[in-house]
Amino acid sequence: xxxxxxxxxxxxxxxxxxxxxxxxxxxxxxxxxxxxxxxxxxxxxxxxxxxxxxxxxxxxxxxxxxxxxxxxxxxxxxxxxxxxxxxxxxxxxxxxxxxxxxxxxxxxxxxxxxxxxxxxxxxxxxxxxxxxxxxxxxxxxxxxxxxxxxxxxxxxxxxxxxxxxxxxxxxxxxxxxxxxxxxxxxxxxxxxxxxxxxxxxxxxxxxxxxxxxxxxxxxxxxxxxxxxxxxxxxxxxxxxxxxxxxxxxxxxxxxxxxxxxxxxxxxxxxxxxxxxxxxxxxxxxxxxxxxxxxxxxxxxxxxxxxxxxxxxxxxxxxxxxxxxxxxxxxxxxxxxxxxxxxxxxxxxxxxxxxxxxxxxxxxxxxxxxxxxxxxxxxxxxxxxxxxxxxxxxxxxxxxxxxxxxxxxxxxxxxxxxxxxxxxxxxxxxxxxx
Amino acid sequence: xxxxxxxxxxxxxxxxxxxxxxxxxxxxxxxxxxxxxxxxxxxxxxxxxxxxxxxxxxxxxxxxxxxxxxxxxxxxxxxxxxxxxxxxxxxxxxxxxxxxxxxxxxxxxxxxxxxxxxxxxxxxxxxxxxxxxxxxxxxxxxxxxxxxxxxxxxxxxxxxxxxxxxxxxxxxxxxxxxxxxxxxxxxxxxxxxxxxxxxxxxxxxxxxxxxxxxxxxxxxxxxxxxxxxxxxxxxxxxxxxxxx
Ligand SMILES: Cc1cc2nc3c(=O)[nH]c(=O)nc-3n(C[C@H](O)[C@H](O)[C@H](O)COP(=O)(O)OP(=O)(O)OC[C@H]3O[C@@H](n4cnc5c(N)ncnc54)[C@H](O)[C@@H]3O)c2cc1C
Ligand SMILES: NC(=O)c1ccc[n+]([C@@H]2O[C@H](COP(=O)([O-])OP(=O)(O)OC[C@H]3O[C@@H](n4cnc5c(N)ncnc54)[C@H](OP(=O)(O)O)[C@@H]3O)[C@@H](O)[C@H]2O)c1
Numbered sequence: 202x203x204x205x206x207x208x209x210x211x212x213x214x215x216x217x218x219x220x221x222x223x224x225x226x227x228x229x230x231x232x233x234x235x236x237x238x239x240x241x242x243x244x245x246x247x248x249x250x251x252x253x254x255x256x257x258x259x260x261x262x263x264x265x266x267x268x269x270x271x272x273x274x275x276x277x278x279x280x281x282x283x284x285x286x287x288x289x290x291x292x293x294x295x296x297x298x299x300x301x302x303x304x305x306x307x308x309x310x311x312x313x314x315x316x317x318x319x320x321x322x323x324x325x326x327x328x329x330x331x332x333x334x335x336x337x338x339x340x341x342x343x344x345x346x347x348x349x350x351x352x353x354x355x356x357x358x359x360x361x362x363x364x365x366x367x368x369x370x371x372x373x374x375x376x377x378x379x380x381x382x383x384x385x386x387x388x389x390x391x392x393x394x395x396x397x398x399x400x401x402x403x404x405x406x407x408x409x410x411x412x413x414x415x416x417x418x419x420x421x422x423x424x425x426x427x428x429x430x431x432x433x434x435x436x437x438x439x440x441x442x443x444x445x446x447x448x449x450x451x452x453x454x455x456x457x458x459x460x461x462x463x464x465x466x467x468x469x470x471x472x473x474x475x476x477x478x479x480x481x482x483x484x485x486x487x488x489x490x491x492x493x494x495x496x497x498x499x500x501x502x503x504x505x506x507x508x509x510x511x512x513x514x515x516x517x518x519x520x521x522x523x524x525x526x527x528x529x530x531x532x533x534x535x536x537x538x539x540x541x542x543x544x545x546x547x548x549x550x551x552x553x554x555x556x557x558x559x560x561x562x563x564x565x566x567x568x569x570x571x572x573x574x575x576x577x578x579x580x581x582x583x584x585x586x587x588x589x590x591x592x593x594x595x596x597x598x599x600x601x602x603x604x605x606x607x608x609x610x611x612x613x614x615x616x617x618x619x620x621x622x623x624x625x626x627x628x629x630x631x632x633x634x
Numbered sequence: 635x636x637x638x639x640x641x642x643x644x645x646x647x648x649x650x651x652x653x654x655x656x657x658x659x660x661x662x663x664x665x666x667x668x669x670x671x672x673x674x675x676x677x678x679x680x681x682x683x684x685x686x687x688x689x690x691x692x693x694x695x696x697x698x699x700x701x702x703x704x705x706x707x708x709x710x711x712x713x714x715x716x717x718x719x720x721x722x723x724x725x726x727x728x729x730x731x732x733x734x735x736x737x738x739x740x741x742x743x744x745x746x747x748x749x750x751x752x753x754x755x756x757x758x759x760x761x762x763x764x765x766x767x768x769x770x771x772x773x774x775x776x777x778x779x780x781x782x783x784x785x786x787x788x789x790x791x792x793x794x795x796x797x798x799x800x801x802x803x804x805x806x807x808x809x810x811x812x813x814x815x816x817x818x819x820x821x822x823x824x825x826x827x828x829x830x831x832x833x834x835x836x837x838x839x840x841x842x843x844x845x846x847x848x849x850x851x852x853x854x855x856x857x858x859x860x861x862x863x864x865x866x867x868x869x870x871x872x873x874x875x876x877x878x
Pocket of ligand 2: 647649667694722770817821822
């Protein structure tokens with residue numbers, strides 16, 4: 202049966218046949234019987250990386266195979282989500298080593314995109330904590346890889362956008378926590394330079410992130426709210442009762458999110474915090490996954506969809522970041538809050554996104570004008586030796602991509618031609634990956 | 635209180651969702667299923683989620699000869715709840731054209747189900763405060779052209795359960811017939827889904843409620859009781875012309 206599938210950005214929307222195997226034998230049979238396909242988790246990547254006419258969906262491969270509380274390790278099938286794991290882990294005093302801004306993603310997606318969290322500067326990407334993984338390649342062969350075993354395949358698969366094979370099992374380290382509460386502080390910053398200072402001042406904090414009002418211009422450009430936090434180390438409260446989602450977003454008309462609306466939102470967001478600094482104890486969900494409170498919020502942008510532009514500029518990045526923000530604010534293309542994060546050093550994976558510097562991410566409702574603006578942003582990013590995050594991308598050109606990921610590309614393509622011949626996404630065909 | 639829960643067809647998506655719920659609550663679980671690899675994964679998963687102990691038996695439910703030994707072994711310990719969940723949804727058109735295909739599925743959905751229920755009931759009769767829960771389907775409430783081989787097998791089981799409930803009333807065994815509506819699982823992978831569809835997790839919640847509140851016949855989700863009430867009211871002379 203063909204059904205409509207899209208990424209989180211709702212664009213593009215395609216018809217695909219989905220297979221959802223329940224055992225690893227069924228995964229193998231599925232790959233053997235298909236000519237071209239792509240793996241898919243929860244479809245939280247924004248663009249076209251989990252889209253193809255044949256989709257291998259991991260949703261029924263969601264088992265915990267071993268939860269080792271002595272070695273602080275867990276072995277899971279890649280279709281399990283962070284939302285499913287959290288209650289089990291937290292009640293036993295554990296947390297995932299890295300989480301993104303939503304808990305509705307699979308571990309397979311976390312590995313394939315080599316995701317980062319608010320702790321990249323202190324703890325690296327998700328795959329830094331991955332001990333080993335089992336892949337099913339284009340021939341239907343199961344291969345275990347790690348930093349010591351089939352290491353080239355490991356470095357190609359972590360961050361490899363599902364293009365080396367289907368990730369079936371993942372073993373990763375868990376983080377021990379004493380409490381399910383986060384001790385955090387939030388700080389208002391008048392402009393970009395204050396934000397950068399705050400990141401510097403709090404570089405010892407495990408978690409940090411900043412929200413920027415990207416419509417503010419002139420002296421206020423880059424104004425925002427900086428937040429940092431730690432797992433509370435004193436209390437022994439491991440209770441975790443995530444709220445059931447209360448708010449459902451209906452599909453909004455395309456005109457709904459206009460510049461005026463976004464301006465007002467950003468204004469209120471910035472001014473809702475009155476004092477310059479606030480200290481709080483909060484739960485896991487509001488700290489890590491604030492957007493999950495509204496289910497399917499992606500429909501807010503309307504049927505035509507949206508995209509997220511996320512780039513990273515290596516140190517020193519201030520000048521480039523200012524130019525990017527200026528270009529965005531001058532374009533007045535309504536976007537909600539932008540997110541700024543500090544990245545630590547890059548890892549050895551061939552296509553992983555993070556490099557040491559600062560990363561900016563923000564949403565755009567799609568239109569021809571936006572495509573032109575994003576192309577301009579690509580140029581600035583390239584000029585400052587930066588790159589764009591493939592997980593969010595839906596429109597990058599092959600030439601720009603090759604310049605951005607030059608270092609690892611040759612090694613990646615070598616592994617891909619050996620193991621990943623059958624795996625294709627709309628993105629991989631567009632970028633010639 | 636820790637309970638010992640036994641599930642036949644433990645690798646089914648619906649049974650699995652129920653088992654996960656029970657594992658988190660820390661109960662003792664015994665699993666019976668035919669595919670060893672899947673069974674091993676489900677067992678490790680339930681252990682990791684907090685089940686106090688998990689035992690697994692490999693059994694193809696069409697192999698009726700092997701029932702007795704396994705049931706004997708399971709009931710060497712006290713049991714509180716037995717859930718029968720295995721089943722197949724055969725292709726209706728093929729059933730009509732290929733009687734040996736149809737018989738195979740009737741053997742599983744109807745005969746194997748009542749056979750295992752019978753052997754289990756013989757054991758439960760001597761125990762206190764026990765439940766036998768069996769998954770059937772709203773498809774058993776009225777035969778219709780899209781799935782009457784499946785529907786008739788489920789109706790066979792429902793009628794059997796009504797008799798068994800009556801028979802065991804004095805021994806205090808609770809027999810619950812779980813009549814499920816449309817659930818999004820591997821069984822229904824190729825069906826277009828609409829607003830009447832539910833997830834295995836929600837159904838598992840309904841199953842748990844029906845068992846705990848000692849229902850006799852539970853429609854899960856509840857609104858199927860009203861849908862089926864209306865469908866059963868339609869006079870046959872009209873129904874036979876309808877396409878459902
Ligand atoms: C609100 C929101 C906040 C986010 N915040 C962050 C963030 O802070 N940091 C960050 O890094 N990302 C972030 N993301 C992006 C998200 O973490 C990634 O897109 C993640 O990969 C999604 O996982 P998924 O299971 O939905 O994968 P999908 O979107 O289904 O797939 C993503 C890619 O992984 C591949 N893949 C998935 N499963 C497998 C498998 N089993 N085997 C092989 N390949 C596979 C797919 O082929 C595809 O290329 C955010 C997304 C949203 C919607
Ligand atoms: N899904 C629905 O819409 C729906 C609606 C009403 C009723 N039901 C009933 O709900 C029950 C569970 O189904 P489900 O939806 O969870 O589908 P499912 O995941 O496909 O489960 C069916 C299970 O039956 C097992 N099985 C099939 N043949 C077997 C055999 N010969 N011996 C042992 N086990 C066998 C399968 O084993 P393997 O795992 O080894 O394949 C599988 O685990 C079934 O009785 C079904 O009729 C389902």
